[in-house]
Amino acid sequence: MEKVLTEISIVTLNCWGLKYISKLRRERLTEIGRQLAAADPQPHIVALQECWTQEDYHSIRRETRFILPYGKFYHSGAFGGGLAILSRWPIEESTMFRYPLNGRPTAFFRGDWFVGKGVACAKIRYGPEPKQVVEVFNTHTHAPYEHGPNDSYLCHRMAQSWEMSKLLRGAAERGHLVIGVGDFNMVPLSLEHRLITAHAPVRDVWRVLHPESSLGPADHPAEKARRRPIPTAEFNIRENGAASDGPYNTWRWTRQQQKLLGPGKPAATIPPDTIDARGKRLDYVFAGSGDIAALNGGWVVRHANVGMMMRHPKLGCSLSDHFAVEATLAFHPLPKKPSKTRPLRPTAIPNPRPDSETIVNSLEPDIADADTSTINTTPIPSHAFHNGTYLHIQSPTPTPSEDFSTSASKHPDAQLLSFPHANPQYPTPSIVVPLPSTVYDEILATLHKYVRRERSQRRWRARHFFASAVVTVACLVGVWFSPRNYVAFVLMLVSSLSLVAGTIDGLLALLFFKSELRALKEFEWEIINAKAINGAAPIQDEEIDEDDGDDEEGW
Structure with missing residues (x-):
């Protein structure tokens, strides 16, 4: 067994690999494999969605066999679930859990019921100790073909989020590091999103580092209620994590724009200040902490970004109709026991959505017992929020995700101690509160x-x-x-x-x-x-x- 690493790098990507439907499928998925193999840092775990054919799966495996020698293609339904997991370490156990509710056979032209969507589960050992295990849960939930209050598939996605939360919670109770990834077809802080974070000891890694990121596209009711300006394409990528439907993705271009692409044609570029009213976040990485007591520490979020934005070197098109979401978890030891005279103090983060429940709290670590030299303790300006409404006229400067210690709520001590099971001797509240x-x-x-x-x-x-x-x-x-x-x-x-x-x-x-x-x-x-x-x-x-x-x- 190789030396245990202190960081785990994760990539999740919807490959858009529908047979006979997705354009340039073979060329794109082969290039996805090449880019994964050349990625820096090298990924340890890769979760793929909409990888429907064995041909495409093996094509990616051939390209990544030296850095991700282990993998599993998951079979489900009449045409397969389109899920695959690649790993640097051996996969000890594997299960394909099919959702009890997943579309209707009468909607045969949509196909969700026929592919047997569910959760691809993999138990992976990353170290020799009993609790040095990561359980990965990869999913692609029912697509939102309908919108608004009459969305008849909302009930299916809620039920699927509920099933995912049960799987994540069960793995966490076994003392394993849990990672839930995939295309969830939901926006942040939606009902489906809150079901996962409220009923499983996991956090949306993007919101850990970007707590003020968007709640959907610019025309989404929850986002419109914040009265923020329509973001630019660059801001949506760096701050909002909008890996879907943005103008950088060539498969979202008009037919006239796509005529600019092709072999031998000059690269067509999109200015970073292009207004992006449609970009949104549908792809997620949810992560737990592992058994903090047994490991004398746990896993915290170090880095998160939107990746795989390069284009095919010959065809000029994006590699998929989604970009990847990449995250790095770092192992952080438990801090010293807080001083009795300086206990941990819960500090509420301003609620970005006035009509929703605040579900995130941050912890201000004790200054005497934690290294806070890099923590920015400057209070949020009073003019930034008024009655829960964001007042900036222009898109604020993106929060850099390269350093997770730029604020108290992102500090590894705060992340770790926010888990309710961090250590019985720490009287810390949980970042997750029960749903009302x-x-x-x-x-x-x-x-x-x-x-x-x-x-x-x-x-x-x-x-x-x-x-x-x-x-x-x-x-x-x-x-x-x-x-x-x-x-x-x-x-x-x-x-x-x-x-x-x-x-x-x-x-x-x-x-x-x-x-x-x-x-x-x-x-x-x-x-x-x-x-x-x-x-x-x-x-x-x-x-x-x-x-x-x-x-x-x-x-």
Whole structure:
């Protein structure tokens, strides 16, 4: 076993490798492998999404075999989950966990249900000690095909975030370093985002270093409420971590702009001050600390940035329709026990969204017991915020992510001690607070709205089945009494098509919708139980009706 490292470098990238659909797929994914192999610093763990074919996976493996000799391609669904994990160290265990809720087979033109989306899990040992283990969870959640309050897939993404949080929490309880990565198809501090950070001892590494980063694209309601100016392309990359939909990515260009690309053509550039109203963050790295007591220290965030922004050297296009998110975790030993006369003092970070719950607190380490020579203790100017609204006229200077000790909240001592399990002798609050009961009520309201929709669909499809059976019988009777001409043929054709369509709808009503409603029932119970555990009045099991009838309360 090689010498244990004090840093772990992580890369997550959506490769956009859909067979027959993604343009220039083979050339782009091969170049992704080359760029990973040439990366500095060298990545230790790489998580890929939308790597759908074995051909592309092996192409990347060939390029990275010397720095990432171990890997796993995950199989799921009818066409594969598109997930892969590459590692510098051996993968001791591997699991493909499929989401109980993941789209609908009726939306066959979208394909999420057919690929069997889920979480690719890998247990990787990075050192000889029992707790020197990292568990990686790589996912690609359901795509947001719909937007606004009528997004019927929001319930699926919430359920998937909930399942991810349970996997992360379970690994953390085993005392392992947990890393959750992937394309989550959510914006920061959304309901799905808060489900993960509130129910698992992990942090969004980007927000650790950039706590004032955006909450979505410029036209997102939560971002508009902050009244910040529309960011530039450069600012969105450096400060907001917008790895998706920005103007730097050539696959987001218009067709006219893309005509400037190609072999032998001069490189087309985008000015850094280009206004970027669409760029957003969909790709995340969530990280825990490891077993702090057993290791006498834990993992903190040293560095995070948007990467893989280079273009194909011959084709001139971006390597994917997403950029990568890169993060470096550093092992930091526990600081000395704080002085009794100078205890740790929780300091609230101004809430960037006035209509949301503040879920992040920072810790001011004791000056006598921690090296704070590099900590900037200058208070935030009073004019910077007014009633929760950001007042800068221009985009503020990006916060450098190269040094994680530029402020008290980013200092490694503060990061480490903010974990509730850092050490029993440290009376420190957690950076994560339980979600308020209103948030659980919002989840339940969304869930019940979706259930009513699916129950209506199930009834309609069941009725269609019985109606098709009646039509089939009627057509067969008509054939019996019809003359021997084209009328009989038409009646037989109608009866056959009706029977096939009705049978498909009947099977969907009996198998898919029934199983989906049962999975939703499980999700409902877990949310109600979590609400009760976090301070609400306990609920009795019998309050959740297990009847399979059509009443809306019991489903």
